[in-house]
Amino acid sequence: MIRWIYFLILVLLAVVVQTSVVPVVWFRTPLGYVGPELLAAVAVFVALHVRSRVEAALAGWTLGFAIDLTLSGPGMGLASLLYMAASVGVYQLREAVFHERASLQFILSLLFCLFVYELWTLWGLLSGHLSRPVAGGQAVLAAGLAVYTAVLTPLVCRVLKPFQKLLIATPPGRGRR
Amino acid sequence: MRLRAKPSKGWVLGGLCLLSAALMVLPGSRWLARAARPVLVPLSALGMNVPVSVWTRMDEIAGRDRARPDRRVAELRRLLLAQQEVIDRQRRRMEVLSGWRSKLKGFKCRLIEASVIGAEAVPLQDRRLLDAGSSRKVAPGDLVTTRRLVHERDIALPEGLLVLGRNYLVGRVVDCAAFSATLQLVTDRSFEMPALLWRLVGPGQQRTIYTQGPNGARRKVVVRHDGRGPAMHAVGEPILVKAQGNGRWVVLRDVPAEYGVRRGDLLTSAGSLQFIPFGLRIGQVVRTERSKREPHFVTVYVEPFADLGRLSDVYIIQPVSP
Structure with a gap:
């Protein structure tokens, strides 16, 4: 069960670090900036460790909503829905695999970000907020973002691991997976 | 029939999905993001001290100024300053001759100093968060100018605001909350x-x-x-x-x-x-x-x-x- 107070503090911290410190590690490409997305890495960590699908979805929604709150322009609410769906996807996939491996965290994070940001770009295109060339460039950048985030996700998971019990309560009498 | 005192997580989730969907389709739903800014802005401002300190330290180590160390840009800057001086001189002469000076005195502009306190969480848009908002009468969609221009030139700015970094045009305000504004950079895809x-x-x-x-x-x-x-x-x-x-x-x-x-x-x-x-x-x-x-x-x-x-x-x- 998620301990919501601690989880919300983590979300706030992640948003602050993402908007202020993380831009230092963005790098420029001919298409624009590519940078990691810390909240996606947190969502993957939580989805890998929560006990139910609904909790994974709730945590994903919360993280996505935090992203929504920091963005400007149209599309408010979209990130929360996409994060929620992606978190459920990660939760489902984890059942098939051992979740402490860095390579798995990498792959799940990559899929998570590709799902969220490619669909986000597609939504921008379909809703007319992005022109076709702009959406094309953004789709490539989103792929870069996914790879960058995936590379950093094992590190984020490692940092969060000592706080796992603080964030996610283990019901008494149940062992770890 | 027994009523549940507390809604199940599934119901909460359903409600949140509906909320997200409503926010997506309802016009003006950005007010929620603006309402959250007062919490985010001071924290982001604190966080922003980290990269600023890192950049300053790196510049100190490298022994260079924050300005772009490009010789041609420096040369261009000198040229523009020289041109500006000539233009200013001519303009002053014209104003004296035509009596425009007295008319121009009536125009006033206010310089609002602002700091970049963060970027958007996702680097797919070239936008920055500023720590000045509608409480300081900043408005979205307005214009950008330099401090130099405002201080040295007695030019009136009609309605609209401009945002500048050093002496260069860097973008414009696109969204404004009470204590913060979103700056759209000139390189943003929608600019x-x-x-x-x-x-x-x-x-x-x-x-x-x-x-x-x-x-x-x-x-x-x-x-x-x-x-x-x-x-x-x-x-x-x-x-x-x-x-x-x-x-x-x-x-x-x-x-x-x-x-x-x-x-x-x-x-x-x-x-x-x-x-x-x-x-x-x-x-x-x-x-x-x-x-x-x-x-x-x-x-x-x-x-x-x-x-x-x-x-x-x-x-x-x-x-x-x-």
Whole structure:
């Protein structure tokens, strides 16, 4: 069960670090900036460790909503829905695999970000907020973002691991997976 | 029938999904994001101290100023300052002669100092969060100018605000909350504004331009640098273009190839617009590309003068009605 107070503090911290410190590690490409997305890495960590699908979805929604709150322009609410769906996807996939491996965290994070940001770009295109060339460039950048985030996700998971019990309560009498 | 005192997580989730869907379709749902800003802004401002300290320390170690260490840019800057002095002198003389001075005194502008306190969480848009908002009368969609221009020139700014980093145009305010505003950088993909492209010629250089003769016919003119100083000159009439961000550069599409735009030419805001004063420097041409569809047109790529990746202090100019 998620301990919501601690989880919300983590979300706030992640948003602050993402908007202020993380831009230092963005790098420029001919298409624009590519940078990691810390909240996606947190969502993957939580989805890998929560006990139910609904909790994974709730945590994903919360993280996505935090992203929504920091963005400007149209599309408010979209990130929360996409994060929620992606978190459920990660939760489902984890059942098939051992979740402490860095390579798995990498792959799940990559899929998570590709799902969220490619669909986000597609939504921008379909809703007319992005022109076709702009959406094309953004789709490539989103792929870069996914790879960058995936590379950093094992590190984020490692940092969060000592706080796992603080964030996610283990019901008494149940062992770890 | 037993009523549940507490809704299940599934119901909560369903409600949140409905909320998200409603936010997506309802117009003006951004107010929620604006309402959350007062919490985020002070924390982001604290967090922003980390990269700013890192950059400052790196600059100290490297022994350089924060300004771009580009010799040509420095040279261009000297030229523009020299040109500006000449223009100022002429303008002052004209004002004295025509009595405009007394009229211009009635115009007032307020300089709002602001800091960049963060970027958007997702780097797919080139936008920054500023720590000045509607509580300081900042408004979205308004204009950008420099502190220098406002201090040295007695020019009125009609309605609208501008945001500047150092002396360069860096973008405009697109969204405004009570204590913060979103700055859209000139390189953002949705950024679009009219601009002027100035063709320059340096010492010992010449370039061919086409001008309109008295009878309306076009004629070819070769212009040389006057050799009076090391600074570059603008030659011919500036070209009115539409500047658009592409994520990396400012791009000017469909510029007629006959203008012969080349590397080093200067992009400024369009002086013809009522609300943008003349001479706001945006950037410098870094390359041109012939259009594949239309060989008579070129696409021009401009690199902004301001180091947008490390933007920390900006100035929002607020016009005050006389």
